[in-house]
Amino acid sequence: ARPRLHRSNKNHQHKTSVTQTHTRTMLSAFSRAASRRVVATTAFRSFATDAAHKPVIDLHGIHARYANATYVAASKGGMLDQVESELNGLAAAASTSTAFSSFLENPLIPRDEKSAQIAKLLDGSKVSTITVNLCTTLAGNAKLGDLPKVATTYAQLMKAKRGQVDATIISAEPLTKKQTDDIAAAIKATSKDAKEVVIKSETDDSIIGGIQVQIGDQFLDLSVKSRIEEISRTPI
Numbered sequence: 688a689r690p691r692l693h694r695s696n697k698n699h700q701h702k703t704s705v706t707q708t709h710t711r712t713m714l715s716a717f718s719r720a721a722s723r724r725v726v727a728t729t730a731f732r733s734f735a736t737d738a739a740h741k742p743v744i745d746l747h748g749i750h751a752r753y754a755n756a757t758y759v760a761a762s763k764g765g766m767l768d769q770v771e772s773e774l775n776g777l778a779a780a781a782s783t784s785t786a787f788s789s790f791l792e793n794p795l796i797p798r799d800e801k802s803a804q805i806a807k808l809l810d811g812s813k814v815s816t817i818t819v820n821l822c823t824t825l826a827g828n829a830k831l832g833d834l835p836k837v838a839t840t841y842a843q844l845m846k847a848k849r850g851q852v853d854a855t856i857i858s859a860e861p862l863t864k865k866q867t868d869d870i871a872a873a874i875k876a877t878s879k880d881a882k883e884v885v886i887k888s889e890t891d892d893s894i895i896g897g898i899q900v901q902i903g904d905q906f907l908d909l910s911v912k913s914r915i916e917e918i919s920r921t922p923i
Contacts, residue, residue: 744847746840750833754840757821766815771845773818774838781835792832802826850882857889857899859910874902 740762742755761770781788790796796804802823809819825831846853854874856862862870871884878884891899894910901907 742844742847744844746843748840749830750836750840753821753825753830753833753837754844757817757837757841758844760817760820761815764815764817766817767845767848769815770817771841773814774821774834774841777818777822778835778838791834794829794832798827798829801831805831850880852878852881852884852902853887854884855887855889855901857891857894857901857910859890859892859894859896861890862888862898870898870900874900878902 737759740759742758746755757770757774758767761767781791790801790804793801805822805826806819809822821837822831822834825834825837852874854871856867856870867886867888871886874884875881894912895915896911897909897914899906899908899910899913
């Protein structure tokens with residue numbers, strides 16, 4: 688009887704070991720699955736957060752790449768307007784100060800040195816870290832001379848966020864306020880997501896009468912001159 692009891696005990700131990708191994712395997716698999724779910728959820732939340740801060744329009748090119756990254760960083764920090772104001776100020780300084788403009792565009796200054804100089808220049812001026820980081824990154828990539836163009840591109844992103852549409856109206860004679868307001872209302876009614884229309888008026892007596900409208904890369908010619916040219920091209 689004793690040998691049988693011994694075998695029964697060994698079988699019991701073997702079954703227990705198998706059960707424990709199976710349990711550990713299940714727990715390990717469950718842990719890995721849970722970890723994957725946590726990673727996936729975190730990644731999704733991160734993606735959703737990033738998407739919430741993306742510019743409302745897609746711009747491409749080297750200047751847009753810097754402007755887009757700056758916009759996302761400023762949006763996450765709740766500093767979109769502040770960064771816009773800072774970049775506009777730097778762009779204005781580049782256009783009015785020969786010394787500053789020359790510094791930005793000077794290709795003879797080593798990248799590390801230029802990066803350190805622009806950081807020192809902005810230090811203590813209450814300029815945000817986001818703007819400083821943009822400038823030092825541009826300097827490190829030998830692109831600091833493109834700062835005014837990056838600022839212009841950032842301004843485009845901000846205008847799109849506000850629903851602002853810029854339109855240039857060319858007329859033979861200066862427009863009255865009512866005419867300008869009527870044109871702005873018409874543009875707003877026909878432009879998707881337009882909340883504000885900013886009109887820039889120009890005069891050109893060569894168009895004889897009517898108007899020409901420039902909105903971004905769209906051009907609408909409603910001038911008398913264009914009608915005359917159209918008629919002159921029509922066979923009789």
